[in-house]
Amino acid sequence: MKQVLQNNKTGDLKVEEVPHPVLMPRGVLVRNEYSLISKGTERMKVDFARKSMVAKAKSRPDLVKQVLKNVKKEGWVTTFKKVMNRLESSAPLGYSSAGEVIAVGELMEGLKVGDKVACAGAGYANHAEIVSVPMNLCAKIPENVSCSQACFTTLGAIALQGIRQAEINLGENVAVIGLGILGQLTLQMLKASGCKVFGIDIDQNMVNLAKSSDADFGLVIGNENLVSKVISSTCDRGADAVIIAAGTSSNQPIELAGEICRDKGRVVVVGAVNMDVPRKNFYEKELDIRFSRSYGPGRYDPLYEEMGIDYPFGHVRWTEKRNMEEFLNLLQQGKVNTEKLITHKFKIEDAEKAYDLIMKEDERSLAVLLEYEDFSESQPKIYLKQISPDGQKEIPTVNIGFIGAGNFAKNNLLPHLKKMKDVKLKGVVTSTGISAKDVAGKFGFEYCSSEVDQILQNEKINTIFIATRHNLHSELVCRTLKAGKSVFVEKPLATSEGELEEIKRTLDLTQGKILVGFNRRFSPAARLLKKHFQERTTPLVMTYRVNAGFIPFDHWIHDPEVGGGRIIGEVCHFVDLLSFFADSEVSSSFALAADDSRKTPLTNDNVAVSLKFKDGSVGSIIYTSAGDTSYSKERIEIFGANSVGVIDDFEKTVLVSDGKEQKFRHSGSSKGHKEELEAFVESLKQNKPMPISPKGMINTTQTTFKIIESLQTNSSADTELTDLAKESFEKIY
Ligand SMILES: NC(=O)c1ccc[n+]([C@@H]2O[C@H](COP(=O)([O-])OP(=O)(O)OC[C@H]3O[C@@H](n4cnc5c(N)ncnc54)[C@H](OP(=O)(O)O)[C@@H]3O)[C@@H](O)[C@H]2O)c1
Structure with missing residues (x-):
């Protein structure tokens, strides 16, 4: 489908063929008939994107402050990469459109295929042939109102x-x-x-x-x-x-x-x-x-806009959606005349001309509409490269399909995979299609799509990476394993016991290969420390302090339905690393949370966790969002066999034994992402067991659920593998 895209770095505009966006469960896919170029807002956006880097920085001191804060937290190199990733990507334009519903999400209420709707919201109601719009940002167009009128609704x-x-x-x-x-x-x-x-x-x-x-x-x-x-x-x-x-x-x-x-x-x-x-x-x-805050109550509230949770009518008479509906009523009653505001109409193919027009001071224009008359059938996937003809033997053994390529994947996974010799990046899928195309171009994928099946059903792809937000992980893992492909899934493996059970069942059934992105154990610092204790015959005593930093409450990670909270989403890393050092699984845990009336046990991010391992080792994790992030983030201290090992932010390792202290510095503060990917690819190529056993990954994931259970019950909770899983995993590995 065609979409108007703007290059974030240069401000250049173009109309490109991109995959259509994904349908949200509480939303609709709409084939636009008209979209309105909002001259004031869009001119400002284009103006900003066209500025030089220095001018951009001058006009947005708030962004500069954010970048400097990130430098303190993650260093210059990581921050630079993040900024460049953002600048090198394309942005959608537009936020007011109208068209026909062509698909309805399974939890969507009040609309059906064929209904005409007005759509709102930047990133949703784009200048594109097909848009994906959540429930509360679209409103049904009444009889006798045309889409060229309704596209003014936002x-x-x-x-x-x-x-x-x-x-x-x-x-x-x-x-x-x-x-x-x-x-x-x-x-x-x-x-x-x-x-x-x-x-x-x-x-x-x-x-x-x-x-x-x-x-x-x-x-x-x-x-x-x-x-x-x-x-x-x-x-x-x-x-x-x-x-x-x-x-x-x-x-x-x-x-x-x-x-x-x-x-x-x-x-x-x-x-x-x-x-x-x-x-x-x-x-x-x-x-x-x-x-006046934009379209009305609900604006900027992700629960309202993204999750479709409405405010009670009696309490909030006029929400964004109810304002949209009222505007449409006024159009129907003839009390608002949009026709007289329209100065120009352009076909979507000529969108560049439309923007040239609104950018010129001397040209008279007011409402400029984009029309989507000659709709081109949407291609499920878009090729960026010539692919090897069918039947020709592919030399690389690891042919990758990638699902979800957001901040993390673009900064920490794809740059390494792109450089690996025996790896071929075949297809990438993201939800908006436009980001899939950006990622495909930047990292050299053959094709991109917004449909997961386009890579799950590709026989040439033997390995799937999953780096979406957490709610999709378990379902995609099971589908991948059932499709007979190996899987690398970012943490967490699952966000509930039910999801984990399903994964265990699927693993039993398929005997497929899986690695969860517990990268820290692959870091040079962790490897060094593990080696230091390799001769021990007695248990370890471990502490892991994490100065995690505050994440605003409306971030998706705190959303129980999407992120599952930071214990499931992040503390799993620390449980995994301590298990790695102890060379043992967690047998029980006990957790206490700092009192915070705003949070539930599921979403608390100030906790003290005690872990007991099967080999008798113990560990404690102090995880807090209450500190200053300019201070060191992670510090691990391990005691055992008359020795001490310390890791500071994966930059420095100190090993002490026999009265002697050895210090090591690790350049680039590697947290092991590159090494983890190398180990994964190597295991696949050599058909060897995965570098972390499924048993271990399941134990770690289950432990995070047990930590939450402990917070809820104020008692310790045992983590155990089911006998079924035990048996079959031992058979496989
Ligand atoms: N190991 C680590 O150290 C570490 C650190 C941070 C994060 N992570 C993990 O990395 C994962 C991603 O986090 P993030 O911060 O990168 O999130 P993000 O920026 O929100 O990226 C999510 C990606 O998933 C795509 N997506 C969403 N719905 C989809 C669907 N239905 N089908 C296909 N793709 C879909 C999005 O598409 P669009 O681009 O089109 O929106 C986006 O590319 C999470 O599991 C997180 O825990 C790991």
């Missing part, structure tokens, strides 16, 4: 939210400053609500357009009578409310709002304007300044 909902924030009453005088699409829609809806409206802009043409929509007054900024005209037309009181819908770095709109607003009036800021609020007017009139 902007309509933004305008409505601005009006709601202004708490308008029938008969009030309201001024709208800035008469772009947003301002014009605001003005039309204010008229429909029975207000007297002043349309104000720097451009006479926009003022004329406002007048044609029955604005009571149209005023051009720069006209010296503007303020007195508003005051005199409101019985010398001033406007009851002023809605700023302009987008400018100038301070003029907020200053003007202060001048024309009445005593104790309301000023609502919808557009991005400079906010150097002049004290005199705002103080003396005791003006109320309010911001």
Whole structure:
């Protein structure tokens, strides 16, 4: 399918053929008929992307701060790679579209195939032939409303939210400053609500357009009578409310709002304007300044937007979706006229011309629509390279299909795999298709897709990597094993006992090969320390302190349905490493969590865990998000057989025995990703057992569930392999 893409580094725009996005369980796939280029917002986006690196840094000091913070945490090299990965990728454009539903997710409510819908949201309602939109960001289009009208819905909902924030009453005088699409829609809806409206802009043409929509007054900024005209037309009181819908770095709109607003009036800021609020007017009139957050309640709440969890109608009358629906109703009743705002229509193929137009100051344009008339059938996979003809013997033994290539895979797995001699990167699948194409191009995959089956059913692929978020791991592992392929899955192996049981059953059945991405045990530091204790005959006493850093509560890792929390998602690494040192599985665990009323045992990230291993060793893990991340992240101390071993951030190892201390430094603070991949590939090539036994990986995963159980019950919990698994694993390995 075709999609408009922007290069993050250069700002260059192009229309490319990419795989269609994946259907979300609580969402729909929509074949767009129209999408609206929101001139103000998209111009800012394109402008920013076209700036040089220095200019980008100057205009976004917040991003620079974030990068510097990351440097302290992860070092220059890692940070540089992350920044470059981001810059070298393409970004989607667009956030307001309308079209026909072509597929419905299994948990989606209220829509069926064939319904016409308006779609909202950056990253969802893209300028693309097919878009994947979650439940609360799409609204059914009523009869007699066309898609060319409905594609204004996102902007309509933004305008409505601005009006709601202004708490308008029938008969009030309201001024709208800035008469772009947003301002014009605001003005039309204010008229429909029975207000007297002043349309104000720097451009006479926009003022004329406002007048044609029955604005009571149209005023051009720069006209010296503007303020007195508003005051005199409101019985010398001033406007009851002023809605700023302009987008400018100038301070003029907020200053003007202060001048024309009445005593104790309301000023609502919808557009991005400079906010150097002049004290005199705002103080003396005791003006109320309010911001309007995008399309309404629900905006930026992942539970609402991504998970489809609605707010109760009685408590939140107007949500984003309900604002969208209301705008569509107003269109149906003829109270809003979008037709007169449309200045240009372009076919999707000509999107570059549309952007050239909106970027030119001197060209007159307002609403610019992209049309998707000659729909090209979506290809399930897109080839980037010539592939070897069928039947020809492939020389590399490890032919990889990759599912999920986000931050982690792009920074830590793919750069190593790309360089490996006997590895061939065949196909990559991600959810948005556009990222799949970026990754395929950057790392040299033959093809990309958004359909998992495109690699699971490819007979030439013998090995699958899974690096999606956690909720998909177990299902994909089972499907891969059943397809007769080997699997490398990022941690965690599973997020619940039920998922783990299913994996055990599938392993029993298929006897397939699997490695979980417990990379730390492959690091040079861990190998050195393990060797130091290899002659021991007595148990170890181990401590592992992790200064993990705070992750905001709305991050997917904390979401029980997606990430499963940090104990399952991250503490598994530390359980695995201690098991590696002890050369033994965990037999029982006991955990305590710091009191935090905001968190459940599942999502607590300040815990002290005690582990007992089958060989008699003990270990304790202190895992905290309460520290300063500029301080060392991980420190391991091991005592046993009259020796001591210490690892500091995988950069430094200290070994002590017989009164002597040996110090080692490991360049690049390797956490073992490269070595782990080499070991995995080597095992496959030589048809040897995996470097970590399935028993061990299952034990570690189960231990994380037991840690949570211990937090819930305040008692210790035993980790045991089932007899069934024990038997068959011993048979296989
Ligand atoms: N071993 C370690 O040290 C370490 C460290 C960090 C993370 N990790 C692990 O790495 C994994 C990924 O984490 P991340 O931070 O990279 O997450 P992320 O940036 O969100 O990446 C997730 C990837 O999965 C893709 N995806 C989502 N739904 C999909 C679907 N239905 N079908 C196919 N692909 C889908 C996404 O596609 P789009 O690109 O199209 O959105 C994206 O490429 C997690 O398991 C995490 O625990 C490991």
